[in-house]
Amino acid sequence: MASWKELREKQPNVVKMLTNSFAKDRISHAYLFEGGAGTGKKEAAIQLAKTYFCQHTDGIEPCLTCKDCKRIDSRNHPDVFFVEPDGQSIKIQQIRQLQKEFSYLGLESKKKVYILEHADRMTNQAANSLLKFLEEPGKMTIAVLLTEQVQHILSTIYSRCQVLSFRPLSSMNLLERLKEQNVENRLARLASALTNDMTEALELSESEWFAQARSIVLQLTEELKDRPHQALISIHDKWLSHFKEKDQIDLGLNLLLFWYKDLLLTQIQDEQNIVYLDQRDILERYALQLTKKRISDNMLAILEAKRRLAANTNPQFVMEKLVLRLREG
Numbered sequence: 001m002a003s004w005k006e007l008r009e010k011q012p013n014v015v016k017m018l019t020n021s022f023a024k025d026r027i028s029h030a031y032l033f034e035g036g037a038g039t040g041k042k043e044a045a046i047q048l049a050k051t052y053f054c055q056h057t058d059g060i061e062p063c064l065t066c067k068d069c070k071r072i073d074s075r076n077h078p079d080v081f082f083v084e085p086d087g088q089s090i091k092i093q094q095i096r097q098l099q100k101e102f103s104y105l106g107l108e109s110k111k112k113v114y115i116l117e118h119a120d121r122m123t124n125q126a127a128n129s130l131l132k133f134l135e136e137p138g139k140m141t142i143a144v145l146l147t148e149q150v151q152h153i154l155s156t157i158y159s160r161c162q163v164l165s166f167r168p169l170s171s172m173n174l175l176e177r178l179k180e181q182n183v184e185n186r187l188a189r190l191a192s193a194l195t196n197d198m199t200e201a202l203e204l205s206e207s208e209w210f211a212q213a214r215s216i217v218l219q220l221t222e223e224l225k226d227r228p229h230q231a232l233i234s235i236h237d238k239w240l241s242h243f244k245e246k247d248q249i250d251l252g253l254n255l256l257l258f259w260y261k262d263l264l265l266t267q268i269q270d271e272q273n274i275v276y277l278d279q280r281d282i283l284e285r286y287a288l289q290l291t292k293k294r295i296s297d298n299m300l301a302i303l304e305a306k307r308r309l310a311a312n313t314n315p316q317f318v319m320e321k322l323v324l325r326l327r328e329g
Helices: 004-010 012-023 041-053 067-073 092-102 124-135 171-180 185-194 198-205 208-226 228-242 246-267 277-289 292-310 315-327
Strands: 030-035 080-083 112-116 141-147 162-166
Touching: 004 012, 004 041, 012 041, 012 162, 030 041, 041 067, 041 112, 041 141, 080 092, 092 112, 092 124, 124 141, 171 185, 171 198, 185 198, 185 208, 185 246, 185 277, 208 228, 208 246, 208 277, 208 315, 228 246, 228 315, 246 277, 246 292, 246 315, 292 315
Parallel strands: 030 141, 030 162, 080 112, 112 141
Antiparallel strands: none
């Protein structure tokens, strides 16, 4: 269960606007929360509903323990409605059912909140049907539309909502959220360095393929430094058989790039931002043996390999040339 304080750490601008609206009693009748997956849109919508219904708020913080707060958390509050796609889309029948609920007084108060997840997936008929509510809202009714694809929202709906944009999570915020999900620190640090999307980061960190990718990259870094004659063999035996698709090879190159970046961070003793923190002893040993220029040259070589890969150069040729350049250092 999130609090406004916790949400403020992730989305300070959004939370400031919402909490100020509550403090000044200027809540909008319709919000459109837009932003990437895992940025806290749904958490903020639920928190908004709890603050709206809670009878024991501390300022704008809901108590989280009263009957209203608990029922909203468990999705069984009679005056808080959640609508999500039925299959691939939100259908007109779902919006008509919602409109039917609009016509009733609240079961326990005059207040109502509607949260539409993936609002961009409404069919045209459903979206046009929803417009009636947005044009003629009830006095104590709040609609919150959530979307990751704001460009797919009808302009007529967009113009009738207060739009709040949720920014991508910072790496540190994402890392903390992954740890809350009991993701291993070594994988959480790597996933949070690769993406700022919570959903994608979770999928990566829970993937056996991703864990193996990390091991293959670390083995390659060891061979490049201690057994350079073996590195080219490993590219053929392990790398190319694991990183098969172009996007997978690019991901592998990013993992390799993080290693050399960590070497630079180790040299300046910036431990907080090191991705391969569990490899600290090895990083310290290698960092003593390589100059900053050599490390920088290796990073440039990896970036050049990424550019060649994007230009559809043969992946095997890209990796062989890269290893030959990295072996020099």
